[in-house]
Amino acid sequence: MGELTDKIxxxxxxxxxxxxxxxxxxxxxxxxxAEGEAQQAKGKGEQMKGSVKGALGDDI
Known part of the structure; x- marks a missing residue:
């Protein structure tokens, strides 16, 4: 998946x-x-993943 997809x-x-x-x-x-808190954490992780992909390129 690409940067934008992960961030969305x-x-x-x-x-x-x-x-x-x-x-x-x-x-x-x-x-x-608790499920809500866990899902928020997952979302933050996905956003971070998208940011890293944006910085390094979508090929990672």
Whole structure:
């Protein structure tokens, strides 16, 4: 995948994670809140991956 694709996937995962975390906290559902936090972390990782690809080229 290319730089832009990774960054988009990262943004989507972060946004969904924030929603899950918020709903989980609002409903007192610790499992859902934790899933949201994990998904946000995954999204940040994907964004970082996209940034590295952008700096080094998409061939990595």
């Amino acid at each position: 996937k990262g943004n989507v995962n972060e946004a969904i994670g924030k929603v899950k975390e918020s709903i989980g906290e609002h409903q007192g559902n610790e499992k859902l809140a």
